[in-house]
Amino acid sequence: MASELYSIGKVEEICKITKKALRYYDRMKILSPDKVCNENGYRYYSKENLLTVPVIRYYKQSGFKLEEMKAFLEGTSTYELVDKSFRKKIDELEELDREINLKIRSVKDWRNLIVEAEKVIENNVCDVSVKYVDNRKLVFLDQDFKYDYMDSIINIEFSNYIDNIKNAITGPVIISFPSYKDKMNRKCNKMKIMQQTILKCKEEETIEYGGWMAASCYHIGAHENIDQTYKKIEDWTKEHGYICAGECYERYVTDYWTTKNTDKFVTEIIIKINR
Incomplete structure (x- = not known):
């Protein structure tokens, strides 16, 4: 029995993600439909493909750009490479945290003077x-x-x-x-x-x-x-x-x-x- 396929509209409803975002993910080769009808261009996604959406969402929450997610989503990276990427991301985010805290401190202190x-x-x-x-x-x-x-x-x-x-x-x-x-x-x-x-x-x-x-x-x-x-x-x-x-x-x-x-x-x- 063939796996059920979901239209792009249904994916939007189930995963709370816009059609525009899904099309963009396809162009970036992050999440592509399992089937595209030649007659009308309708896109269909398998349940397995749908499960990629929460993973993408979590990577985004963690600060990864779409380009950085590709190797992770393909599932071909070694743990050593993943660990290296994650350590690099931690360094980037800690630096960003220092910059944001500096900005917050500056604005708060200035507001207090006002x-x-x-x-x-x-x-x-x-x-x-x-x-x-x-x-x-x-x-x-x-x-x-x-x-x-x-x-x-x-x-x-x-x-x-x-x-x-x-x-x-x-x-x-x-x-x-x-x-x-x-x-x-x-x-x-x-x-x-x-x-x-x-x-x-x-x-x-x-x-x-x-x-x-x-x-x-x-x-x-x-x-x-x-x-x-x-x-x-x-x-x-x-x-x-x-x-x-x-x-x-x-x-x-x-x-x-x-x-x-x-x-x-x-x-x-x-x-x-x-x-």
Whole structure:
């Protein structure tokens, strides 16, 4: 008794696969019909052939391209060759996993900054407060500072440096200035741009940031009048018995990376303090 043959429409119904996909598999010589009628071109598949569909689906789920499946589906490969192919696929997928996780981390961190800025603007958070800045290691680059904020924040030299050390950055750009008074009085000409890396850095490529108390205040709006917020912090610390250390930081929550509307810029100014 001849085995039952199934029309392409029936295969579509049973295996939940489109006719278009079945025709494509035929062209790729992955899954061909057992019989094609000369008169009308109708395609028919045996039950054995139908059982190839779940196998193809599983290979696809595992990340194999159709071209890579051919040898497996033919059933002529040795276990040694199959194992080699599978080990190669594992290496490819692990690398892809690293790339995807990097992208997810980058997008999540950027979104968190946007949410932070939205809350700051919505609630007009611009009072001075004292906070502990957590200790961490950041990648850095010493540069000249010319009060060109856009050039300093979207920093081509720093971006090239990160590529050169084969790393990736995330989170806010933080710029360190040696003297808050010089920065406030527009006399600062040196800066250190810093950012968190996603991949591990060499020790000499990083700098310690945090681990100290600071006076902090959000500045909402353009950077050109940021000195006013510095003055607010200076007056507040004097009134509350704190001494500002020389070093200060600007943490760019939202800036030219996110919007061209300077009214929506949010910058956290951080100045080390002690009693």
